[in-house]
Structures are given as structure tokens and as C-alpha cells.
Amino acid sequence: MSEFHVRAVAEGEQRACLEVLEEALHAKPISDEAWAKMAPSWPAAGKFAAFDDHDTPVGIASSFDLELTVPGGRKLATAAVDGVAVRADWTRRGILSAMMAVQLEDFAARGVPLAALHASEGVIYGRFGYGAATFDRGVFIERPRAQVRDGVGRDGTVRFVTPAEAVERVPALYNRFEGTRPGFAVRPAQWWPGFFDRLVTGDGGYRVAIHSGPSGDDGFVVYQTIDTRDRTAPDRGAILEIRELHAGTPQAWAGLWRFLLSVDLVSGVAGRGRPLDEPIAELLTDPRAVNTTEVMDELWVRLVDVLAALRARTYGTAGPVVLEVLDKQLPDNNGRYLVGPGGVERTTAEAELRLDVAALSSLYFGHGFFGDLALSGRVEVLDEGAADRADALFHTARAAWCGTFF
Numbered sequence: 001m002s003e004f005h006v007r008a009v010a011e012g013e014q015r016a017c018l019e020v021l022e023e024a025l026h027a028k029p030i031s032d033e034a035w036a037k038m039a040p041s042w043p044a045a046g047k048f049a050a051f052d053d054h055d056t057p058v059g060i061a062s063s064f065d066l067e068l069t070v071p072g073g074r075k076l077a078t079a080a081v082d083g084v085a086v087r088a089d090w091t092r093r094g095i096l097s098a099m100m101a102v103q104l105e106d107f108a109a110r111g112v113p114l115a116a117l118h119a120s121e122g123v124i125y126g127r128f129g130y131g132a133a134t135f136d137r138g139v140f141i142e143r144p145r146a147q148v149r150d151g152v153g154r155d156g157t158v159r160f161v162t163p164a165e166a167v168e169r170v171p172a173l174y175n176r177f178e179g180t181r182p183g184f185a186v187r188p189a190q191w192w193p194g195f196f197d198r199l200v201t202g203d204g205g206y207r208v209a210i211h212s213g214p215s216g217d218d219g220f221v222v223y224q225t226i227d228t229r230d231r232t233a234p235d236r237g238a239i240l241e242i243r244e245l246h247a248g249t250p251q252a253w254a255g256l257w258r259f260l261l262s263v264d265l266v267s268g269v270a271g272r273g274r275p276l277d278e279p280i281a282e283l284l285t286d287p288r289a290v291n292t293t294e295v296m297d298e299l300w301v302r303l304v305d306v307l308a309a310l311r312a313r314t315y316g317t318a319g320p321v322v323l324e325v326l327d328k329q330l331p332d333n334n335g336r337y338l339v340g341p342g343g344v345e346r347t348t349a350e351a352e353l354r355l356d357v358a359a360l361s362s363l364y365f366g367h368g369f370f371g372d373l374a375l376s377g378r379v380e381v382l383d384e385g386a387a388d389r390a391d392a393l394f395h396t397a398r399a400a401w402c403g404t405f406f
Helices: 014-024 032-041 095-110 163-175 191-200 250-260 306-312 357-363 370-375 386-394
Strands: 005-008 047-051 057-069 075-086 114-117 135-142 157-161 207-213 216-226 238-247 266-275 290-297 300-303 321-326 335-340 343-347 353-356 379-381
Touching: 005 095, 014 032, 014 047, 014 057, 014 075, 032 191, 047 095, 057 095, 057 114, 075 095, 157 163, 157 250, 163 191, 163 207, 163 216, 191 216, 207 250, 216 250, 238 250, 266 290, 300 306, 300 357, 306 335, 306 343, 321 357, 321 386, 335 386, 353 357, 353 370, 353 386, 357 370, 370 379, 370 386, 379 386
Parallel strands: 075 114, 238 266, 321 353
Antiparallel strands: 005 047, 047 057, 057 075, 114 300, 135 266, 135 290, 157 207, 207 216, 216 238, 321 335, 335 343, 353 379
């Protein structure tokens, strides 16, 4: 069988590479209409592919640039990995490892401190230095049991907008949100056509509603209605399934939930990918109406430049700790780092905690604890008390959450 080679994707090769990705994900073939909507979000830039000796793509590793909010509120340049796949008849030949190596080298050469992705499987990306860094949950709120507390979420109005209006208005609205939550994504212009626009103008029946408060538009929700009626339950209400809900103020957030929970002929409101600490139950007179249906890893993060990434975020109040970081793919990251409330420096001091870059990446946004990873063998404790200090330094008050798929 012929060998493969990995190179940058040239202009005009994007659709063939996207077809490799779609086939690997068991999606339908790309129609001309679908490609027309997707093409603006799939430029050749940021893409590497494996090609056979006929120059046919058999693997793809794609990314684009965005910014993620790191603890402390700074927006940090991030390579968003939006598609990695190998054609089924070319798997188990080292193509994935070769593409990921080239992609990581490109990130490092460009000075991008972070990389992030949404993993299709939980066993793939740890060996390339990625760690599950943000988590989300699925919720189901029972109706009519869910009654919003009096006076909450009544400070504004909610109106439907057409798909065309949503495409025009929502990006500017989203970009006004401060996004202080760790992990929150600043969506570049490139993201919208292939994800949001394609969603709301497609045939999925999604509706878009915008909340307006005293200062104007300040939140939006995207949802679809699922008919659950059948012969045995002809009067069963529909389910509203939330795809996106973002708000710039607490009042807008409460108002959007009040709206969803007031729609008639509905038996429940469901949402996947919600923040772990979203206080929906606190809105209701009966908090037991809110059910958590799942908790899932959301964003997998990779520190490409460990020193730059560590310096970009802030830390809690605790004594400093010396971390020794091991990175097989990017050996320039190997070494010891003194991390404290005042900042981060490389050091030659004795290590107090030793861990690989995947473990450090999983802790970077403040989710999880060094002590827990020590119990599982992912962190080596070399100085008693160091894990507690590291936990106090890295942990954040708000749960990390991205809220953007790519």
C-alpha cells in the first residue's frame, strides 16, 4: 500500500478535505448548497492534511484562530481545532500522529499559547497533550411543575426574530458580552457562517428569540420544538430543546428562562451543554423540577507555550509552588515553573509537583484539583502540602465553560 505525506491544504482543496471529516463522523455527503454555507468557515488557512500518492486527501487536521477568556478575564489567542479525522481505509498507519505533530509545530511556530478542541472520543487527544479542561451538563426542566419566582425575569421583553434577522443581529449582540467566565470564547467572524448561520437558516426548525432590557438587546436563545405526542399520549406537550442561550446580564438570563418556561403546550425544557454552576433551580419555587441528565467534558485544552499561558491568567491567594512540566511533543516546555499570586517564572528550584502537559492543561481553567489528579497518579507530589497550595492558586470561583462549539 502506498505511503502518505502531510502538507498544508492548498486553496481549492477544502471541500475534499471536509468530505473526509464528514465521512469519518458518519455524516451525509456534502451537497452543493451545504458547501456554499460552510465554505466561508472553511478556508485553506490553518489546515493540514494527509495525502496519498495520488494527492487525494485521506486525513485532515483543521483549525482556526479565536480567543478564550482565561482566569482573571484576559482574552488569550487560541488555536481552535475544528476537525480531525482519518479516512476509514487509512486508519492505524500513523496518520493521526503525523498530522497532530505538524499542527502542534505550526501552533508553536506562530506563537499561539493555547489550543483547544471538542473531542469526539475521550481516549484520543490526551496523548497529544490535551486535557479535558471545561465541563458542561444537560438539564431537563419539568413543566408545568417549574414555576419561576414572582418578580424574577420581568425586567425586559422577549421577541422572535426571523432567521435573516438572527444572522444580522446576533453576532454583534454576542460580541458585546464581556465573557468573564473562564473558557468563554470570543467568536471570530469566520465562525458564524458555518455554525450559527447554518443552524438557524437550515431545516432543523430552530427559532431565535432576543431579550431586550432597559439598555437594549442583551441576550438571545436558539431552540427547537420536539413533538412528543403519539397514539398513547395524544395530549403530551412538546419539548423545547435549547441549542444556545447567552445573556449579557443576570436580568436577561432570568428573562430568557422565564420566557422558555412560559411557552404553552410544553411538557419540558431541555438543554445540553449548559454551565455546571448555572443556577436554574434557584429561579424556581420548586427546585426539584430541574433534573441534571448528564455531565460531559466540553473543551479539551492544550498549553502550547506553557510559560506564556501560565503568565496570562491570575491566581488565588496561597504560597507559591514549583511545578515540573513534562511535554513529549513540544520539549521547549519541559522544565520547572514557579507559580504564585505575583506571577510565573521559570526556575531551577526543586520541583514540588511533577506532571505532564496534558494534566496541567486540564487544570488550567480552574476546573479540578491537583490533589485529585495526585490520587489518580497523574500528578506526582514531591513536597507535602504543595497540592493544596496549587489548588488554592489555580481554582476559580466560577465554573469554566466555553459555550461555543467548533
